[in-house]
Amino acid sequence: MRILIVGAGATGGYFGGRLLQHGRDVTFLVRAKRARQLAEHGLAIRSVTGDVDLPAPPTVLANELADPFDLIVLSCKAYALDQVMDDVAPAVGPRTTILPVLNGMRQLDRLDGKFGAAHVLGGQCVISATLDDDGVVRHLNRMHSITFGERDGSRSARMQQITRELSGAGFDARPSDAIVQEMWDKWFFLASLAGITCLMRGSIGEIAATPHGPAAALALLEECRVTAAASGYAPGERVLERARALLTEPGSNLEASMLRDLRQGHPIEADHVVGDMLARATRLQLPTTMLGIVDAHLKVHEARRLAGTLP
CATH class of the missing domain: 3.40.50.720 (NAD(P)-binding Rossmann-like Domain)
Incomplete structure (x- = not known):
């Protein structure tokens, strides 16, 4: 082959x-x-x-x-x-x-x-x-x-x-x-992980150490879960429980590769990972408070990167 x-x-x-x-x-x-x-x-x-x-x-x-x-x-x-x-x-x-x-x-x-x-x-x-x-x-x-x-x-x-x-x-x-379901399972978690770590500019452990960090991470995850479910690909309970645990684990060094790209001033997959999730949720008339905040944050960053005005 x-x-x-x-x-x-x-x-x-x-x-x-x-x-x-x-x-x-x-x-x-x-x-x-x-x-x-x-x-x-x-x-x-x-x-x-x-x-x-x-x-x-x-x-x-x-x-x-x-x-x-x-x-x-x-x-x-x-x-x-x-x-x-x-x-x-x-x-x-x-x-x-x-x-x-x-x-x-x-x-x-x-x-x-x-x-x-x-x-x-x-x-x-x-x-x-x-x-x-x-x-x-x-x-x-x-x-x-x-x-x-x-x-x-x-x-x-x-x-x-x-x-x-x-x-x-x-x-x-x-x-x-069941590859399409598995792709959705990865995506709803990745959009949450990338979104929260890029928004907070920190690892899951650092976010978990703040008073409201875990709640923010779980709120973002829930918007992604609802979008997956409404699209016909609801994550199973085991997948969901693992995602919740990973996003709130104290002391965890976990962070998205998108955050590494962002820190290094490289292009990021914001539109594909977060923006597309937001677009699907919007079309389905679902809650998008956290997705909207994350998307706006990443768009501002990308505009600054393209303009050469990143700090």
């Missing part, structure tokens, strides 16, 4: 690197600067689960794509999706499967509109990783999973083939017959 990994940053570099390490036919779609860096220094992964050094991994630039791939894994940031769709179009053939592991849900509508729903699986990943200044992928804990599935829950022939290809490659690969 020919696999195209879009991007060789923290997420794409990690999962693509593991696949390449275990003998899979992987090519990375990258920009010219990253291609030069990988050609000169190779792809390096530093992880408690095992380090990897891959000299000169296969790369391709967007203008060099010509032949279709069997599987395209989209690991880009949500704000780059429109450009990425244009970039990968020459690599999408009649039998190509696209596996997006972006946060949120809006990517499914965008990809369906561009390539047709028959090409697009549901998917998500769980990993905490970063790309350092030397281009090394640094895996920050032991979590490294990709969950994927047909959106209708079927166990298709292509799902069986993709499962075989992703399994046994140094990370957790899990097929799901």
Whole structure:
């Protein structure tokens, strides 16, 4: 199976690197600067689960794509999706499967509109990783999973083939017959985590130590839960209880990757993670007090970033 990994940053570099390490036919779609860096220094992964050094991994630039791939894994940031769709179009053939592991849900509508729903699986990943200044992928804990599935829950022939290809490659690969529900379960929690930690500019433990912090976190979570439920994807009680516990845990160092991006002055996925949740809640005429506050806060930050006026 020919696999195209879009991007060789923290997420794409990690999962693509593991696949390449275990003998899979992987090519990375990258920009010219990253291609030069990988050609000169190779792809390096530093992880408690095992380090990897891959000299000169296969790369391709967007203008060099010509032949279709069997599987395209989209690991880009949500704000780059429109450009990425244009970039990968020459690599999408009649039998190509696209596996997006972006946060949120809006990517499914965008990809369906561009390539047709028959090409697009549901998917998500769980990993905490970063790309350092030397281009090394640094895996920050032991979590490294990709969950994927047909959106209708079927166990298709292509799902069986993709499962075989992703399994046994140094990370957790899990097929799901309820992938859309799982994507919503992740999203309603992530929107709450990103929203509250960015709003408060602190970790969950720091927020939990304040008199009103836990209540604010739970109020935001409840708005996201109600939106998921009204959309037909109510989280189960076990998922909900775990989310409540994680968002109010004393002493927790947990914070969203969006907060790290925000602190570093990088673009953030605010519209995709928080803004889309707010838009869906608004269309459904649901309560949006906390979502509205968080969205306004992130929009002010982004306006300042673009204007170059961040403190």
